[in-house]
Amino acid sequence: MKEVFITETNCITPLGFDVKSNTEAILRGDSGIQLHEDLSLMPMPFYASVINTEKLNRAFEKISTDKKYSRLEKMMILALEPIIKNSGIELNSKTAFILSTTKGNVTALKEDSEESFNNAHLDVLAKNVSDFFGFQTQPIVVSNACVSGILAVSVAKRLIQSELYDNAFVIAGDEVSEFVLSGFNAFQAMSDLPCKPYSKNRTGVSLGEATAAVLVSAAATNAKVKVIGDSSINDANHISGPSRTGEGLYRSIQNALKEAQIEVDKIDYISAHGTATPFNDEMEAIALNRLGLQNVPINSLKGFYGHTLGASGLLETVISIESANQNLLFESKGFDEIGVSETINVIDKNEERNIDYFLKTASGFGGCNTAVVFEKVKHELH
Numbered sequence: 106m107k108e109v110f111i112t113e114t115n116c117i118t119p120l121g122f123d124v125k126s127n128t129e130a131i132l133r134g135d136s137g138i139q140l141h142e143d144l145s146l147m148p149m150p151f152y153a154s155v156i157n158t159e160k161l162n163r164a165f166e167k168i169s170t171d172k173k174y175s176r177l178e179k180m181m182i183l184a185l186e187p188i189i190k191n192s193g194i195e196l197n198s199k200t201a202f203i204l205s206t207t208k209g210n211v212t213a214l215k216e217d218s219e220e221s222f223n224n225a226h227l228d229v230l231a232k233n234v235s236d237f238f239g240f241q242t243q244p245i246v247v248s249n250a251c252v253s254g255i256l257a258v259s260v261a262k263r264l265i266q267s268e269l270y271d272n273a274f275v276i277a278g279d280e281v282s283e284f285v286l287s288g289f290n291a292f293q294a295m296s297d298l299p300c301k302p303y304s305k306n307r308t309g310v311s312l313g314e315a316t317a318a319v320l321v322s323a324a325a326t327n328a329k330v331k332v333i334g335d336s337s338i339n340d341a342n343h344i345s346g347p348s349r350t351g352e353g354l355y356r357s358i359q360n361a362l363k364e365a366q367i368e369v370d371k372i373d374y375i376s377a378h379g380t381a382t383p384f385n386d387e388m389e390a391i392a393l394n395r396l397g398l399q400n401v402p403i404n405s406l407k408g409f410y411g412h413t414l415g416a417s418g419l420l421e422t423v424i425s426i427e428s429a430n431q432n433l434l435f436e437s438k439g440f441d442e443i444g445v446s447e448t449i450n451v452i453d454k455n456e457e458r459n460i461d462y463f464l465k466t467a468s469g470f471g472g473c474n475t476a477v478v479f480e481k482v483k484h485e486l487h
Contacts, residue, residue: 109262110328110482113188113320114423117180118410119154119313122164123187128427131435132455136409138299138311146283147290152299153281154313154411156180174233175210175224177316181234181278184318189238192320194272201264201273202240204231205247205257207415207469211284234276242270248415250469251378252337253277254317255418255477259335261321271323277419278316285312285414292345294382300412302379302405302437303386303451305444310380313411317420325482329426334365334478342472346384351392353474354466358396365478367462369397372478374434374463376425379405380412381439385468390445398464404452408438418467418475429460429481 115123119137120130137154158176165179168186181204194200206227213224223229231244245264247257254277261273279285289295289310296309321332338360340353347353362369375398377389393399406421413420428435434452443451461481468474 107266107268107323108325109265109332110322110325111319111330111332111426112322112324112327113192114329114426115184115188116315116317116420116423117156117184118315118420119156120409122183124423124427127424131409131424134436134438136299136438137313138411146281147286151286152296152311154311155281156314175213177210177278177280178230178233180280180316181276182237184278184316185234185238185274185276188318188320189274196238196240198241199271200240201242201245201261201270202235203245203247203257203261203273203275204234205253205275205277205415205419206230207248207250207253207279208282208285212280212282249473250471251412251414252418252467252469252473252475253415254420255422255465255467256337256475257419258319258321258332258422258477259337259475262332262335265321265323273321274318275321275419276316276318277416279414279416280314281312296381299439300381300407301439301441302381302407303443303445303449304440305442307381307386307444310382311407311411313413315410315413315416315420317416317423319419319423328482329430330479331482332477333480334361334363335476336360336364337473337475340472340474345470347388347468347472349388351388351395353472354389354392354468354476355395357474357476358392358464358466361476361478367478371462372398372401372464373458373460374428375401375403376421376463376465377403377405378467379407379437381407387445388468390447390449393449394447399448400450402434402450402452402458404435404437418465422465425463425465429463429479432457432459434458
């Protein structure tokens with residue numbers, strides 16, 4: 106099978122508009138989650154991780170003065186632009202463009218017009234971003250609840266291994282909107298304080314917004330990590346509740362490890378989903394114990410970014426790649442006392458640790474689960 110690598114990464118978040126500023130903020134312990142009072146989004150104050158719109162617009166104006174793009178499109182274009190520029194890759198018939206999102210331009214529906222209704226379609230969002238850069242291939246949309254971002258990496262890997270493409274630019278993004286806030290609030294899933302994944306005193310999810318972008322390639326030049334195993338299994342349990350035994354996640358990880366041809370004891374670090382809801386955190390702990398992964402250092406980055414929906418899996422992969430390449434485990438912000446029935450090794454402070462292999466997992470509404478195994482690429486010094 107053809108080897109597949111991630112060679113370029115970027116992200117746009119409330120903590121910074123590039124990877125370096127984000128990792129520096131994480132090392133300082135900064136969180137993007139703040140208390141917001143915005144009546145256009147929610148009738149009461151809420152905690153969320155939101156990008157400053159003025160800052161976003163200023164950054165976008167440096168690359169385009171076109172006023173036609175939505176806020177989310179600007180976030181996505183800003184994340185992709187430096188990656189495409191740095192790569193020098195021709196956007197020809199062997200270069201795929203994959204866009205992943207949960208809700209896309211759902212804010213367009215606030216205006217009652219045919220044009221707004223059209224703009225809310227995910228294919229229109231993908232085409233707008235694709236056309237900005239001049240991709241020659243038809244955009245591919247991955248929208249599978251909150252596994253979308255990491256699932257897009259799996260899709261890119263398989264497309265390259267099937268030799269349909271040599272390269273795939275992947276973008277993932279979602280924004281904090283009235284629709285998303287009201288949905289999670291209706292589930293009574295939103296925390297009244299910044300979220301605390303895996304903690305005894307957790308009270309639910311904090312929402313966030315971000316975009317992340319990667320270049321997935323068959324070329325090893327400048328590779329950061331190799332994508333060595335992936336799997337996505339649906340547990341078909343409930344529209345919003347995961348399998349109580351973690352079956353879908355268990356099988357996803359099991360399959361990904363099998364394809365990667367490595368044993369459980371080779372995994373040095375797990376970047377988990379960790380939404381801080383009782384069902385999600387408990388399910389993950391059960392699945393990891395069933396696999397014998399309970400002692401592997403694990404974190405959730407939701408305490409820094411909130412739950413960024415379809416962006417989360419890719420954003421957390423981008424940060425995990427930095428973690429591996431710096432041999433640094435980042436703290437699981439907000440964690441205090443273990444609050445799941447099975448033991449897991451939650452990282453409570455930043456620490457140096459050699460990381461050769463890491464696992465990224467995600468789970469989402471509708472019972473979807475995805476697991477991807479990465480191997481750090483060691484470059485020879487000449």
